[in-house]
Amino acid sequence: MLLTLNGIHKSFAEKPVLEDVSLSLKQGEITTLIGPNGAGKSTLAKIILGLIKPDSGTRLSNADLNIGYMPQKISIDPTLPISTCRFLQLANTSHQACHEALESVGIRHLTKTPIQRLSGGELQRALLARAILRNPNLLVLDEPVQGVDVNGQNALYKMINSLAKTLNCGVLMVSHDLHLVMSATDQVICLNRHICCEGHPEKVTQDPAFINIFGQTTAIYSHHHDHDHNLHGEVLDDHNHQHGESCNHD
Amino acid sequence: MTDFLLYAFLAGIGVASVAGPLGCFVVWRRMAYFGDTLAHSALLGVSLGVMLDVNLNITVAAIPLIMAMGLVFLEQRGFLSLDTLLGILSHSALALGLIVISLLPDVRVDLISLLFGDLLAVTQSDLWVIYGVACAVMLLLGLLWQQLINITVDPELAAVEGTNVTLVSTALMLITALVIALAMKVVGVLLITALLIIPAATARRLSHTPEQMAVVASVIAMIAVVMGLAMSWYIDTPAGPSVVISAGVLFSLSLGYRRLAS
Numbered sequence: 001m002l003l004t005l006n007g008i009h010k011s012f013a014e015k016p017v018l019e020d021v022s023l024s025l026k027q028g029e030i031t032t033l034i035g036p037n038g039a040g041k042s043t044l045a046k047i048i049l050g051l052i053k054p055d056s057g058t059r060l061s062n063a064d065l066n067i068g069y070m071p072q073k074i075s076i077d078p079t080l081p082i083s084t085c086r087f088l089q090l091a092n093t094s095h096q097a098c099h100e101a102l103e104s105v106g107i108r109h110l111t112k113t114p115i116q117r118l119s120g121g122e123l124q125r126a127l128l129a130r131a132i133l134r135n136p137n138l139l140v141l142d143e144p145v146q147g148v149d150v151n152g153q154n155a156l157y158k159m160i161n162s163l164a165k166t167l168n169c170g171v172l173m174v175s176h177d178l179h180l181v182m183s184a185t186d187q188v189i190c191l192n193r194h195i196c197c198e199g200h201p202e203k204v205t206q207d208p209a210f211i212n213i214f215g216q217t218t219a220i221y222s223h224h225h226d227h228d229h230n231l232h233g234e235v236l237d238d239h240n241h242q243h244g245e246s247c248n249h250d
Numbered sequence: 251m252t253d254f255l256l257y258a259f260l261a262g263i264g265v266a267s268v269a270g271p272l273g274c275f276v277v278w279r280r281m282a283y284f285g286d287t288l289a290h291s292a293l294l295g296v297s298l299g300v301m302l303d304v305n306l307n308i309t310v311a312a313i314p315l316i317m318a319m320g321l322v323f324l325e326q327r328g329f330l331s332l333d334t335l336l337g338i339l340s341h342s343a344l345a346l347g348l349i350v351i352s353l354l355p356d357v358r359v360d361l362i363s364l365l366f367g368d369l370l371a372v373t374q375s376d377l378w379v380i381y382g383v384a385c386a387v388m389l390l391l392g393l394l395w396q397q398l399i400n401i402t403v404d405p406e407l408a409a410v411e412g413t414n415v416t417l418v419s420t421a422l423m424l425i426t427a428l429v430i431a432l433a434m435k436v437v438g439v440l441l442i443t444a445l446l447i448i449p450a451a452t453a454r455r456l457s458h459t460p461e462q463m464a465v466v467a468s469v470i471a472m473i474a475v476v477m478g479l480a481m482s483w484y485i486d487t488p489a490g491p492s493v494v495i496s497a498g499v500l501f502s503l504s505l506g507y508r509r510l511a512s
Contacts, residue, residue: 049410069410076403079450080278081457090400091411134411 002027002065002138002170003048008057010043017043018054019194027137030164030171035191041174042072044191045142048172068136068169070127072143078116084126085111091133101129105159120147124156132163138170139163145175254370255479258489261372262475264380265429265436265445268387270468272429273450274460275422278402282447283333287321287340288314288430289442293347295431296364300354307379311431317343318423344439367438367490370482376435383432387425394421399460436475437490448497449474452504470500 004024010017017040025031025048035041046052047059049069076082084107088098102108105125110118118126124144131139144160145153164171173185190196276285295313299306317339324335351359363371372380391398397418400408409415433442453466477500478493 046406049406051406051409067410069407071404071406074404074407077278077280079454080402081454081459081463082399082403083458086459087403090396090403090408092396130407140410 001025001062003059003061005047006058006060008044008047008054008059010040010047010052010054012043016193018047021057021191021195023189023195023198025138025170025172027170028164028168029186030161030173031187031189032173032175032185033189033191034175035196039192041191042142045140045172045174049140062137065138066134066136068131068134068139070124070131070139070141070144072146072174074123074127076116080116082115083112084115084118087115087126088130088133091130093133097133098129101133102126104132104163105129121149121152121156124148125159128156128160128163132167135167136169137167138172139167140172140174142174144173254372255483257372257374257377258369258479259476260377261380262369262436262479262493263472264377264384265432266449266471266475267468268384268391268429269433269445269471270449270453270466271391271464272387272425273446273448273467273471274453274464275398275402276426276443276446277450277454278460281426282443283336283340284318284321285426285430285443285446287336287343288317288426289434289439290340290347291317291343292430292434292442293364293439294343294350295347296359297347297350297354300359301350307431310434311427313343314430315424315427318427322423363438364434365438365440366488367434367436367441367493369436369479369489369493372435380432380435383428387428390421390425394418395461398422437493441490441494444494444497445471445474448494448501452497452501455504455507471497474500 002025004022006022008018008021021040021044023031033041033044043052047054049067050059050061076087084102085095085098088101089095099108099111102111105128107118107122107125107129110122110126115123115126124147128141128144131141139160141160145156148156160171160173187198187200189198276282291314292310295310296306298313299309302309321332321335321339324330325332330338348361351361360368397408397413398421400411400413401415401418405415405419429446430442433445437445449467449471450463452470453463456466457463474493474497477496478489481487481492481496482489
């Protein structure tokens with residue numbers, strides 16, 4: 001076990017963002033966190049990263065936890081002259097390690113390019129390279145395919161998959177997209193302020209047209225979402241929602 | 251060459267050497283308005299120093315520092331946007347500084363020299379202060395350089411990788427307050443930000459790494475000091491504004507240089 005959250009609550013300006021969230025991340029396991037905009041995914045990711053403190057609940061981490069983080073987006077002022085290689089070296093590593101990391105994400109040729117000149121997909125790869133630089137045992141990826149075209153998304157997912165295997169690390173991936181969840185995911189957590197449901201993604205109906213466009217690694221994740229939300233994200237009550245073991249609300 | 255000109259030259263070079271790298275951070279982190287606010291509050295530092303009869307160097311550095319801490323505190327409350335907060339504090343501090351000066355019964359303060367600098371009035375003891383503080387600033391910048399670049403690029407990424415972001419950004423504020431206290435002697439409170447950002451912006455077009463940009467900015471600030479002093483000497487213009495306009499001219503030239511190069 002790398003990291004465990006227990007009964008996390010977090011509010012911003014009296015408005016609850018996370019309510020009673022518990023989860024655990026394991027070495028060698030890919031966890032995908034999905035949910036609509038405003039569901040608290042990024043807040044939860046930041047609590048996992050230790051960037052913000054929860055109002056209540058506990059965060060227990062393994063003593064040798066070493067997190068590699070790939071932020072959702074990064075904006076570097078164009079007045080800062082910084083090459084891709086130098087950007088990676090900010091993670092406190094050698095020139096050699098940076099070259100290897102860039103090689104493994106396939107952008108070795110962009111070593112000397114100013115980071116602000118990279119395209120959306122190239123920048124995501126550079127961020128991924130920085131995340132894996134210090135041999136992490138947990139990778140936290142916040143919307144890793146944002147701003148990347150569909151073919152690029154697929155390639156990026158494949159890359160994350162194989163890097164996670166090589167590093168044998170745990171992965172937490174945040175996504176707002178219900179359809180582009182990797183089939184390689186071991187655990188899917190559906191978040192909408194509270195954990196709606198979680199579990200292994202099913203082998204889903206594989207629409208041939210869908211596979212044709214997106215390739216084999218992408219599958220529609222269909223989970224058993226047994227309740228509905230209103231526009232405010234509150235749970236509508238007229239359903240037969242089954243709570244998990246860790247659930248202690250009505 | 252007369253002594254006062256030599257002192258002015260040395261003071262200008264000392265301040266320019268630290269204005270370069272710090273100016274780069276002001277530009278990279280988009281802190282120009284923040285620098286202005288601290289500079290304006292330095293005037294309040296002078297008036298309070300005169301009123302309470304304490305060493306002006308101390309109050310001129312301390313008031314901007316307190317102001318910077320206050321800004322961080324108010325920003326975290328988050329009820330007003332940062333630029334509105336800066337606008338309120340900047341002009342309130344300037345106004346309060348001017349009022350306090352006007353209320354002092356026996357005014358020994360030359361307002362124009364505070365607002366626009368009085369490089370030609372620098373004394374030998376001022377030089378000691380300037381070079382002492384400049385060395386301290388250089389040392390801090392050198393020790394924290396990598397971490398400062400790191401939090402400038404992305405504070406969250408830096409924090410996850412183990413940088414103490416609060417500590418490093420507080421240190422940057424301390425450095426800013428110190429440099430403002432120094433630069434006040436050269437160009438005065440109203441022109442400090444110009445001395446910080448114009449050389450840095452000029453250096454941007456000539457550099458490929460953050461370190462290069464910091465060094466080039468220092469050199470450009472030094473050239474501006476020499477040009478400004480020469481202008482002041484030969485055509486009798488006020489020294490502070492002459493330094494700033496020289497920096498402006500160098501910036502215009504750098505625009506042309508880029509065009510030639512490409």
